[in-house]
Amino acid sequence: MSARRQALLLLAPAALTLLVLFALPQALMFEASLGRRSAYGGIVHEWSLANYARALEPLYLGIFARSVGLAAVTTALCLLLAWPVAWWIAFRVPQRHKSALLVLLVLPFWTSFLVRMYAWIVLLRTEGVINAALAAVGMPALDLLYNDIAVLIGQVYGELPFMALPLYASMEKLDRRLLEAAADLGASPLRRLREVALPLTLPGIAAGGVLVFIPSLGAYLAPDLLGGAKGVYVGNLVQAQFAVARDAPFGAALSFVLALLVLVAVAAARRPLAAARAL
Amino acid sequence: MAEAEAGADVKRGLGLFALGVYLFLYAPIVVLAALSFNESRSSATWEGFTFAWYLKLLQNAQVMQALRSSLIVAFVSTVVSTLLGTAAALAFHRHRFRRAAWLEALFALPIVVPEIVIASSLVLLYAALSLRLGLVTVVLAHVAFSVSYVVVVVRARLHGFDRTLEEAAMDLGAGPWRTLFAVTLPLCAPAILAGALLAFALSIDDYVITSFVAGVGSTTLPLQIYSMVRSGVSPEINAVSTLLLLATSLLLLAAHLLERGRPARLCAAPAGLGFALLAGPFLLGGPSAAGGERALNLYIWSNYIAPETLAKFEARHGVKVNVDLYDSNEALLAKLQAGNANYDVVCPSNYAVAILARQDLLLPLDLSALPNLAHVDPAFLDRPHDPGNRLSIPYFWGTTGIAYRKSRTGPIDSWNALWDPRFAGRILMLDDARETLGAALLLDGRGVNEEDPAALGRARQRLLAQKPLVRTYNSADFDQVLLAGDVWLAQGWSGQFAKAMDQDPDIEYVVPKEGSSFFLDSLAIPRGAPHPQLAHAFLDFVMEPEIAAEICATMRYSTPNRSARALLPAAIRDHPAIFPPADVMRRVELLEDVGEATVLYDRLWTEVKSAR
Numbered sequence: 001m002s003a004r005r006q007a008l009l010l011l012a013p014a015a016l017t018l019l020v021l022f023a024l025p026q027a028l029m030f031e032a033s034l035g036r037r038s039a040y041g042g043i044v045h046e047w048s049l050a051n052y053a054r055a056l057e058p059l060y061l062g063i064f065a066r067s068v069g070l071a072a073v074t075t076a077l078c079l080l081l082a083w084p085v086a087w088w089i090a091f092r093v094p095q096r097h098k099s100a101l102l103v104l105l106v107l108p109f110w111t112s113f114l115v116r117m118y119a120w121i122v123l124l125r126t127e128g129v130i131n132a133a134l135a136a137v138g139m140p141a142l143d144l145l146y147n148d149i150a151v152l153i154g155q156v157y158g159e160l161p162f163m164a165l166p167l168y169a170s171m172e173k174l175d176r177r178l179l180e181a182a183a184d185l186g187a188s189p190l191r192r193l194r195e196v197a198l199p200l201t202l203p204g205i206a207a208g209g210v211l212v213f214i215p216s217l218g219a220y221l222a223p224d225l226l227g228g229a230k231g232v233y234v235g236n237l238v239q240a241q242f243a244v245a246r247d248a249p250f251g252a253a254l255s256f257v258l259a260l261l262v263l264v265a266v267a268a269a270r271r272p273l274a275a276a277r278a279l
Numbered sequence: 280m281a282e283a284e285a286g287a288d289v290k291r292g293l294g295l296f297a298l299g300v301y302l303f304l305y306a307p308i309v310v311l312a313a314l315s316f317n318e319s320r321s322s323a324t325w326e327g328f329t330f331a332w333y334l335k336l337l338q339n340a341q342v343m344q345a346l347r348s349s350l351i352v353a354f355v356s357t358v359v360s361t362l363l364g365t366a367a368a369l370a371f372h373r374h375r376f377r378r379a380a381w382l383e384a385l386f387a388l389p390i391v392v393p394e395i396v397i398a399s400s401l402v403l404l405y406a407a408l409s410l411r412l413g414l415v416t417v418v419l420a421h422v423a424f425s426v427s428y429v430v431v432v433v434r435a436r437l438h439g440f441d442r443t444l445e446e447a448a449m450d451l452g453a454g455p456w457r458t459l460f461a462v463t464l465p466l467c468a469p470a471i472l473a474g475a476l477l478a479f480a481l482s483i484d485d486y487v488i489t490s491f492v493a494g495v496g497s498t499t500l501p502l503q504i505y506s507m508v509r510s511g512v513s514p515e516i517n518a519v520s521t522l523l524l525l526a527t528s529l530l531l532l533a534a535h536l537l538e539r540g541r542p543a544r545l546c547a548a549p550a551g552l553g554f555a556l557l558a559g560p561f562l563l564g565g566p567s568a569a570g571g572e573r574a575l576n577l578y579i580w581s582n583y584i585a586p587e588t589l590a591k592f593e594a595r596h597g598v599k600v601n602v603d604l605y606d607s608n609e610a611l612l613a614k615l616q617a618g619n620a621n622y623d624v625v626c627p628s629n630y631a632v633a634i635l636a637r638q639d640l641l642l643p644l645d646l647s648a649l650p651n652l653a654h655v656d657p658a659f660l661d662r663p664h665d666p667g668n669r670l671s672i673p674y675f676w677g678t679t680g681i682a683y684r685k686s687r688t689g690p691i692d693s694w695n696a697l698w699d700p701r702f703a704g705r706i707l708m709l710d711d712a713r714e715t716l717g718a719a720l721l722l723d724g725r726g727v728n729e730e731d732p733a734a735l736g737r738a739r740q741r742l743l744a745q746k747p748l749v750r751t752y753n754s755a756d757f758d759q760v761l762l763a764g765d766v767w768l769a770q771g772w773s774g775q776f777a778k779a780m781d782q783d784p785d786i787e788y789v790v791p792k793e794g795s796s797f798f799l800d801s802l803a804i805p806r807g808a809p810h811p812q813l814a815h816a817f818l819d820f821v822m823e824p825e826i827a828a829e830i831c832a833t834m835r836y837s838t839p840n841r842s843a844r845a846l847l848p849a850a851i852r853d854h855p856a857i858f859p860p861a862d863v864m865r866r867v868e869l870l871e872d873v874g875e876a877t878v879l880y881d882r883l884w885t886e887v888k889s890a891r
Binding site: 002003004006007008010011013014015017018019021022023024025026028029032037039040041042059062063066081082084085087088089092096099100103104105106107108109110111112113114115116118119120122123125126127128129143145146157160166169189207214218224228229230231232234235237238239240241242243244245246247248250251252255258259262263266 | 753
């Protein structure tokens with residue numbers, strides 16, 4: 001049997017599954033996005049681009065922009081927190097402890113995200129754990145919950161491992177001799193970081209960035225629960241079209257616009273990935 | 280020398296930084312584990328250490344059943360998607376396909392498309408194929424969104440993979456399959472394991488997609504948790520989460536010990552304990568719901584009927600009742616509109632009854648089989664959403680109003696209190712277009728079912744002016760936020776506030792003098808229900824005065840059953856939030872479907888919420 005036939009045989013089951021369970025339903029959805037809402041929340045199949053025109057109104061464009069902003073800040077913060085931790089695990093920790101530390105990064109994800117968000121509420125609220133601790137040392141209570149910082153805490157909390165794991169993977173693969181050479185040649189730690197370590201981990205940064213940025217664009221639980229639902233993001237907006245306004249055609253159009261945005265983001269991340277591979 | 284010291288400092292600093300990040304990751308885990316041992320039901324206070332919630336958990340048939348479903352779905356979908364995904368990743372690794380861009384897109388897009396879109400597109404697909412909703416449709420959905428993740432993880436490992444090993448095997452005479460199984464697969468085993476762990480984690484925590492495609496007997500743990508959140512995350516849920524974490528940790532510990540070559544005896548203990556914990560729900564929880572030839576399939580809001588009440592019906596008719604839960608009328612509408620859910624009894628709100636009736640999705644009732652309807656207060660019968668009660672019987676009702684902490688606010692009697700700058704940052708509003716715009720409309724002298732764009736525009740202005748005063752919008756556990764002390768005034772629904780008043784005497788409830796809305800949830804039988812006779816028996820059963828009284832006493836929503844109210848203890852019968860006096864009832868209006876204006880309501884509400 002040829003390698004090509006083998007590859008086709010290996011690919012076919014998954015490709016067929018995705019064609020039937022993903023592509024076909026998406027085609028049905030796209031058809032729906034061209035229709036309009038009936039008075040009782042059904043779909044009227046009269047094709048027009050009205051829903052796409054509505055999705056580009058300033059009200060909704062503003063919401064898209066805000067979501068991109070939240071996703072960008074979340075991605076940046078995750079990178080800031082995850083990079084040193086991944087570096088520490090990759091280069092400072094004895095080999096026998098590495099896998100345990102990696103598993104510990106992911107373990108919290110085996111409990112419901114909702115339950116963990118409620119645990120954060122218990123920590124942050126007016127009469128919560130953190131304020132009780134502050135009171136114990138004679139400090140005044142802080143309004144920690146229901147603001148943008150709380151939203152970011154929830155977002156970063158939810159996405160951190162998706163940044164840390166690809167970073168670690170790219171660090172583990174990199175050639176340590178390059179770091180040693182830079183040190184031997186007298187480069188300062190800062191310079192070694194900027195000119196050697198960061199460029200070498202660029203593939204991990206790009207992969208982690210995509211894995212954090214995309215789901216953050218669709219975020220809705222952290223803004224609702226920790227932010228007090230005082231801002232609308234694309235995730236809530238799409239959710240509301242299906243689950244409140246019962247306007248599936250508009251919801252479908254919004255989500256296709258969102259998918260387009262994501263594809264642009266992924267294409268943007270390709271360039272550093274390709275550049276890094278060329279190194 | 281100085282360089283080495285600086286290096287040591289950096290090393291220590293890095294270690295401390297990493298420690299901080301791990302603390303950040305585990306702080307909420309510690310909190311939820313601690314709360315599972317808290318004597319108080321509310322997460323607002325610590326009242327002492329107890330194991331009681333773990334014992335309660337074992338007796339909570341619904342949660343145990345949900346845990347079983349979750350584990351079955353997660354296990355099966357993980358195995359299937361890992362097999363499919365690994366095979367596909369290997370195919371990509373070994374061969375450059377023509378038209379690769381299309382294939383790449385097919386595999387990448389499921390990660391990119393929002394969950395809710397995958398969910399509703401699958402609803403369209405299953406309806407088109409007339410697939411009966413249940414565990415199978417849930418597993419298929421989970422496979423659909425997990426495969427791509429497995430492919431990504433395994434491909435990442437194969438990228439930069441040392442091909443010379445494979446080539447060496449081929450040169451030594453191994454065929455492509457032998458090379459695959461003897462060389463490639465063992466080398467990427469860690470990545471396959473990582474992919475499987477990711478698929479399992481995605482499946483066991485999925486809510487959005489599952490809620491759209493679940494059917495009879497396939498309520499998973501996240502569905503159960505979301506529907507229970509209305510009463511706050513209960514310690515039982517924290518207990519389940521803690522046990523799941525413990526089981527996972529034990530299994531991972533065993534794997535870790537094994538990997539490091541420790542004797543099998545040492546690994547057996549944590550592995551055995553971990554598996555025992557995971558197998559527990561299957562051994563303890565009693566008979567599984569899916570079996571049983573005569574069964575009633577009930578689809579209802581959470582906290583709407585007690586297991587003890589259902590047990591009485593089961594005993595009387597010698598049947599099993601399968602309960603599935605939902606937390607929005609829209610989830611119910613989606614299920615019934617798809618036409619493949621197989622429920623016998625559902626519990627839509629009045630406006631949802633009207634929508635279902637127009638689409639001819641409800642079975643006309645045989646009123647001769649419902650003699651107990653005579654016990655229901657005529658005020659709740661023959662309403663516009665269902666003239667003559669041909670399709671539904673009233674089950675629970677409640678009002679919208681304001682609950683407030685009277686020691687902080689003094690007496691309150693008007694919606695204006697929610698616009699009072701004295702209470703800035705201490706106000707909670709429902710996260711609900713109809714209710715918030717409704718309150719603003721009432722202040723403007725309009726009704727809650729207003730469709731006039733000019734009046735609605737003015738209501739939006741009022742809400743925009745109010746926004747800086749609002750601490751949070753919340754329509755799930757608003758009563759808990761009030762109890763915890765985060766806000767002093769909260770707009771919300773009477774049933775949940777009635778429970779809050781029992782817990783804290785400082786809390787009062789009022790239906791404002793400008794008027795308000797009320798809701799009426801009814802029981803109905805969908806067309807195509809497999810057991811219509813049994814469904815009629817159930818409807819008549821819950822209208823028996825003793826049973827209706829028991830349901831009201833345990834759930835604290837208002838019963839429309841006159842005879843039942845007379846049987847209730849005075850504390851509930853005359854509770855101002857559960858049974859408001861006649862003058863209050865005169866100023867509340869039933870919330871109706873507003874048809875085309877629904878889109879306008881949503882748009883105005885989006886404008887309010889997205890304002891800075």
